[in-house]
Amino acid sequence: MLLLPSVAHMDALTIAAASGIRSRMQSLDLLANNLANSATTGFKSDQEFYGLFTSDDATGGASGSASAMPVIERQWTDFSPGLLQPTGNGLDVALSGSGFLAVNGPNGPLYTRNGNLQVLHSGELATADGYPLRTTDGKTIQISSGKPIQIATDGTVQQDGQTLGQMAVVNFKSTDSLTKMGKTCFQNSDPKNPPVAATNVEVQQGKIEGSNVPVAEAAMRLVGVMRQFEMLQKAIGISSDMDTKSIQEVARVGS
Amino acid sequence: MIRALFSAASGMNAQQLNVDNIANNLANANTTGYKSRRAQFQDLLYQNMVQPGASAGQQSTVPAGLQLGMGTKASSNEIIFTQGSFTQTSNPLDLVIQGNGFFQILQANGNLAYTRDGSFQLDKNGTLVTSSGDQLQPQITIPSNAQSVTIATDGTVSYSLPGQTAGQKAGQIQLAMFQNPAGLNSLGTNLYQPTDASGDPTVASPGGQEGLGTLLQGYTEQSNVSVVQEFINLITAQRAYEANSKVVKAADDMYQQVNNLKQ
Numbered sequence: 001m002l003l004l005p006s007v008a009h010m011d012a013l014t015i016a017a018a019s020g021i022r023s024r025m026q027s028l029d030l031l032a033n034n035l036a037n038s039a040t041t042g043f044k045s046d047q048e049f050y051g052l053f054t055s056d057d058a059t060g061g062a063s064g065s066a067s068a069m070p071v072i073e074r075q076w077t078d079f080s081p082g083l084l085q086p087t088g089n090g091l092d093v094a095l096s097g098s099g100f101l102a103v104n105g106p107n108g109p110l111y112t113r114n115g116n117l118q119v120l121h122s123g124e125l126a127t128a129d130g131y132p133l134r135t136t137d138g139k140t141i142q143i144s145s146g147k148p149i150q151i152a153t154d155g156t157v158q159q160d161g162q163t164l165g166q167m168a169v170v171n172f173k174s175t176d177s178l179t180k181m182g183k184t185c186f187q188n189s190d191p192k193n194p195p196v197a198a199t200n201v202e203v204q205q206g207k208i209e210g211s212n213v214p215v216a217e218a219a220m221r222l223v224g225v226m227r228q229f230e231m232l233q234k235a236i237g238i239s240s241d242m243d244t245k246s247i248q249e250v251a252r253v254g255s
Numbered sequence: 256m257i258r259a260l261f262s263a264a265s266g267m268n269a270q271q272l273n274v275d276n277i278a279n280n281l282a283n284a285n286t287t288g289y290k291s292r293r294a295q296f297q298d299l300l301y302q303n304m305v306q307p308g309a310s311a312g313q314q315s316t317v318p319a320g321l322q323l324g325m326g327t328k329a330s331s332n333e334i335i336f337t338q339g340s341f342t343q344t345s346n347p348l349d350l351v352i353q354g355n356g357f358f359q360i361l362q363a364n365g366n367l368a369y370t371r372d373g374s375f376q377l378d379k380n381g382t383l384v385t386s387s388g389d390q391l392q393p394q395i396t397i398p399s400n401a402q403s404v405t406i407a408t409d410g411t412v413s414y415s416l417p418g419q420t421a422g423q424k425a426g427q428i429q430l431a432m433f434q435n436p437a438g439l440n441s442l443g444t445n446l447y448q449p450t451d452a453s454g455d456p457t458v459a460s461p462g463g464q465e466g467l468g469t470l471l472q473g474y475t476e477q478s479n480v481s482v483v484q485e486f487i488n489l490i491t492a493q494r495a496y497e498a499n500s501k502v503v504k505a506a507d508d509m510y511q512q513v514n515n516l517k518q
Binding site: 021024025026028029030031032033034035036037038039040041043046072073074075087088089091114116118119121128129143147148179180181182183184189215218219222225226229230233236237 | 323
């Protein structure tokens, strides 16, 4: 027996709407994380990127359009700079311009824009989470106790007139391969997109970069997500009503 | 959905702590030598929904993954050691440090602590003590018949005795300095204790090449709390708290609608 595509996918409306509902829930998750981090130093906000899910089987068949479902394919991170706030602390640095500080994470190099630094017990200059900063020649910066350090705009760290090293400020051709690792650190997941020395970036001592989450816009999007969710919920209701009608009234015609 | 609820809750917790911190700064706006603290936050772990580089079809791969964050947490509230403004007093034992140094104080338990509060007094033996009665180190004693006490910018304390023209030297105040003062541990009563993060103190005389700063007699250092800045921080914290509570409401509403899908 030959099944018409429309018969095979009677619930296409419900499927699409349910998929939409699920992606709006993920949207809310992203939004919640952004808003929770509106005060996190060096945090970069995430935005969703919608796509259509089409399975290989579906695109091969005649009913391709019916099984296309909206899903959040990926998120993209907004790398626009946050507000630079002066702190007066000589161990705070902020990057003005695009780029990242390279640090030695527990499993290889990580990249961050959170320049809230500290000196480890071993004397190494490190982030607040204890990841030592890398220099341009792949070493770490060793600081002897006592005297203040001066950090030049090119990242050169000096103490008592002695140059201790230049912090590696790097950038990527594409920031798509950067994955968030928590603690405002990013990991590069694509070896074909290696870090290169950043140009047009200044290291500013005594400042710190705030979060780039636009709180007002996030509130607007929150309303948007809620309303879209409501519409999709209505759509499921309508689909369900239509099914009820066809079951009850089509059956009555037949009798 | 539950992720959004917990992320928003973590944001509310963090902002609550932020407000606690601001409240303490404002409460200490008139505390001599108080240094304000600034709350620092960090994002939590991420849940990988779609791994970057996963296969999307037979030939294609996903260019970037889908990661959902789990919210925020307060990581630290570091001390901001900017200089406070000076107020003139008539007390010759009031001192301010123009620079990055700290006074060394011997606590009752025998441990050394460090302070920026230079409003000293004399105890019954004529020893220089803080307002809580802890001794300044190195110990400086001034006899009860001393006429006037002079403290030079390099920390030399001298006094004159009745009927004598030449001044008597009582000792020299030494200051301590830390590589990372933001990592000091606050003990209360204006005292700080060194930690692994702050590093060990470097002790030297004031006015030297070490950048410890010089002493100024007859002044006290005000707290470095900027009331205007704290109020602005309070407004942002309050609004961020509100935004997070809105997310809780939205997540709750959406969850309710899901529950109502089946009528």
